[in-house]
Amino acid sequence: MTAFSANLGFLWSDLPLPEAIRAAARAGFDAVECHWPYAFDPAEVRAALDQTGLVMLGLNTNRGQPGQNGLAALPGQEVAARAEIDRAIAYAREIDCGAIHVMAGFASGAEAEATFIRNLTHACRAAPDLTFLIEPLNHRDAPGYFLTGSDQARDLITRAGLPNLRLMFDCYHLQIMEGDISCRLETLLPLIGHIQIAAVPDRGPPDQGELDYRHVIRLLRDLGWDRPLGAEYRPEGATEASLGWLQTLRA
Known part of the structure; x- marks a missing residue:
């Protein structure tokens, strides 16, 4: 049976994070993940996780100032980028979260790539017990974002050579940018940290x-993927009214 994680950046986004965790448990999700939890006391988040038995699979580094979408690939922003990475590491450890998505930001070119690798190296070496994720975003929703494709992400991960650096494979973004999802999953599975x-x-x-x-889902089962799939979609109206898919795809 396929397991699913509720992405609380979109699902139950009208609730405080601890209450959203409890709502996800009541709805039957197997795990949770979030975007930016930093406005909430990690002790309260950890209490909700302990109460429900759910695990927080991942969180994001902060986006930075308004209009930014991450800092890690921005030349000249290394101090701020590493401060946000360190903040994310501290928060993840307080709530026993195993993965951090390091947001690259709006940038391009060789200098941006070198900056991104240096900041990812800082992250991976500062917390070798955690997994760090990089995620290609589509150019329709995030025009100008540094990371836009799976080949680019694969090459960057290979160049960085960091054992705890993995790909966040978002089927929505990559279907828009590339298509051929089945082949890409088969090819990239050894590098994927979350789907x-x-x-x-x-x-x-x-x-x-x-x-x-x-x-x-059938393909992933055949490939041996046994971790939860992150439901990162935008419900129309109340989250509960959008959950008809959960049992259908789980079965």
Whole structure:
């Protein structure tokens, strides 16, 4: 049976994070993940996780100032980028979260790539017990973002040579940018640290749209993937009303 993680950046986003964790447990999710938890006391988040028995799979580094979408690939922002990485590491350890998505930001070129690798090296060496994720984003939702494709991410991970650096494979973003999801999953699976799902093209519930997640889930089972899939979609209205897909895809 496939396990699913509720991404609380989108699901139950109207609730404080501890209450969103409890709502995800009541809905039958197997784990949770989030975007930016820093406004909430980590002790309260940890209490909600302990109460429900859910694990927080991942969180993001802060985006930076308004209009930014991460700092780690921005030349000249190394001090701020590493401060946010260190903040994320401290928070993750307080809530026993195993992975951190290091947000690159809006940048391009060789200097940005070198900056990103240096900051990722800082992260991976500062917390060898954690997994650090990089995620390609599509150019429609995040125009100008540094990381836009799976080949770019693979080459960067290979160049960095860091054992705890992995790819966040977001099927929504990569279907928009590249398509051929099945082949890319097969090829990139050894580098993947987490997989997220949502409908394409509108980022709705994953039982809608052009991408057949029943096929994707069967493929992942055949490939031996046994970790939760992150449901990172935007519900229309109340989250509870959007969850009809959960039992269908789980089965």
